[in-house]
Amino acid sequence: MEQSELNNILAQVGKTVIQQPKTVEVEIRPKNWLQKLLMKKGFLKSKKVFTIYPISVGNRFRISPVALKIPEGLFSKNVEEGELWKAIKDHTEDLIYVVAVCIENRRKEPSGALLSFLRSIDDEKFYELLDASLSMAGVPNFTKSIILIRGQNVITAKDADVKPAITPE
Numbered sequence: 477m478e479q480s481e482l483n484n485i486l487a488q489v490g491k492t493v494i495q496q497p498k499t500v501e502v503e504i505r506p507k508n509w510l511q512k513l514l515m516k517k518g519f520l521k522s523k524k525v526f527t528i529y530p531i532s533v534g535n536r537f538r539i540s541p542v543a544l545k546i547p548e549g550l551f552s553k554n555v556e557e558g559e560l561w562k563a564i565k566d567h568t569e570d571l572i573y574v575v576a577v578c579i580e581n582r583r584k585e586p587s588g589a590l591l592s593f594l595r596s597i598d599d600e601k602f603y604e605l606l607d608a609s610l611s612m613a614g615v616p617n618f619t620k621s622i623i624l625i626r627g628q629n630v631i632t633a634k635d636a637d638v639k640p641a642i643t644p645e
Contacts, residue, residue, distance in 0.1 A: 497529045498608040502601045524593070526579050526605060531613040535581055539574050539613060546570055571606060578609035 502524045506512035514520040531539075546567050547559075572594045576586030594602065 497527050498612065500526045500528065500601070500604050500608055502526065502597055502605070505596065526608075528578055528605075528608045528612050529581055531578055531581055534583065535577050536613055539577050542570050542573055571602075574613070575602070575605050575609045578613050579605070 504515070504522055504524055506515055511520060515522040547563055572591060573586065575594055576590050579590065580586050594605070597605075
């Protein structure tokens with residue numbers, strides 16, 4: 477394979493593995509009749525838009541101990557109802573924290589206002605935010621960075637020096 481073909485293939489891999497931010501739109505529920513009226517007239521926002529970017533390394537490190545507390549089978553179809561309710565009771569705050577860290581994606585802890593807002597949204601939108609957050613914070617991002625580093629090594633290495641990463645046994 478020629479060097480130009482190899483560079484072209486690696487460029488395509490780079491485009492494939494780099495994630496674009498995910499946007500989730502959440503309807504804001506009015507707390508009282510005045511807020512509802514102000515939203516209807518356009519003086520207050522009726523929707524909140526969250527753009528979730530790939531998580532920083534420090535934040536991935538910060539949420540990993542929290543994420544490890546969440547049971548593996550929580551999202552499977554085979555989970556029993558009793559286990560599910562126990563997991564909801566025990567881990568809702570953990571899930572809210574993970575989503576908040578992924579949304580803000582900064583060095584500071586998530587704001588109390590965001591945590592409070594996440595507690596008040598409906599399950600469907602929270603699950604959408606959780607899904608987007610986990611996809612931006614998960615191990616696949618770490619794996620993709622390793623793929624990019626390996627690709628860089630292939631580009632810069634001489635053909636004679638290139639060895640397979642996994643040797644057959």
